[in-house]
Amino acid sequence: MTTQQIAHRLAELCRQGEFDKAQQELFAEDAVSIEPEASTGFEKETKGLAAIAEKGKRFSEMVDTVHGITISDPVVGGNAFAISLNMDVTMKGQGRAPMAEICVYKVKDGKIISEQFFM
Numbered sequence: 378m379t380t381q382q383i384a385h386r387l388a389e390l391c392r393q394g395e396f397d398k399a400q401q402e403l404f405a406e407d408a409v410s411i412e413p414e415a416s417t418g419f420e421k422e423t424k425g426l427a428a429i430a431e432k433g434k435r436f437s438e439m440v441d442t443v444h445g446i447t448i449s450d451p452v453v454g455g456n457a458f459a460i461s462l463n464m465d466v467t468m469k470g471q472g473r474a475p476m477a478e479i480c481v482y483k484v485k486d487g488k489i490i491s492e493q494f495f496m
Contacts, residue, residue, distance in 0.1 A: 378487045379487075380453055380455070380456055380457070380458060380484045381453050381458075383403055383458075383482075383484055383487070383488075383489060384451035384453050384458035384460070384482070385451060386399075386402070386403060387399050387403055387451070387460070387482070387489070388448050388449075388450065388451050388460055390402070390403075391446070391448045391460075391462070392446070392448045394443075394446065396433055397430065397433065400426065400429060400430055400433065401426075401430075403488065403489050404426050404429065404488060404489045405426070405485070405486075405488035405489060405490050406425065406426050407424070407425060407426075407490070408424075408425070408426055408429060408488070408489055408490050408491060408492070409422060409423070409424050409490070409491045409492075410422070410423040410424075410429045410432065410491070410492050410493075411423075411491065411492070411493040411494065412494055413478075413494050413495055413496045419432060419435075419436075420432075429492075439468055439469055440466050440467070440468060440469070441466075441467045441468060441469045442466065442467040442473075443464065443465075443466050444465040444466065444467070444473070445463075445464070445465040446462070446463070446464050446465075447461075447462075447463040447464075448460055448461070448462055449461040449462075456483060456484050456485060457481065457482065457483050457484070458481075458482050458484070459479055459480065459481045459482070460479075460480050460482075461477070461478070461479055461480070462476075462477070462478045462479075462480050463475065463476070463477050463478075464476040464477075476496075477496065478494045478495060478496050479494070479495040480492060480493070480494055480495075481493045481494075481495070
């Protein structure tokens with residue numbers, strides 16, 4: 378798959394709430410996930426698809442209710458692309474809060490090799 382195809386497939390799966398499927402289908406086994414400095418409860422850098430999937434599971438366990446998710450169309454440049462992710466969620470014990478991130482992905486050999494989130 379090209380970077381453009383991967384970008385559009387990721388956006389499509391995320392819009393459907395299929396985050397796990399997106400990782401399994403599109404990420405390299407040795408992918409890296411980088412959290413923003415402001416992130417709490419997670420390591421700054423997570424290495425490997427299994428560890429990234431576990432991080433996603435931990436985040437899901439922290440969420441009480443998802444009220445809505447909006448994913449932008451991807452912006453692609455060379456072997457990288459970005460999407461904006463807006464979530465309206467109620468976190469367990471913390472109440473309802475909007476979350477907005479810019480998510481930047483790098484692609485190599487037809488797989489996502491890194492993701493980095495900016496808040």
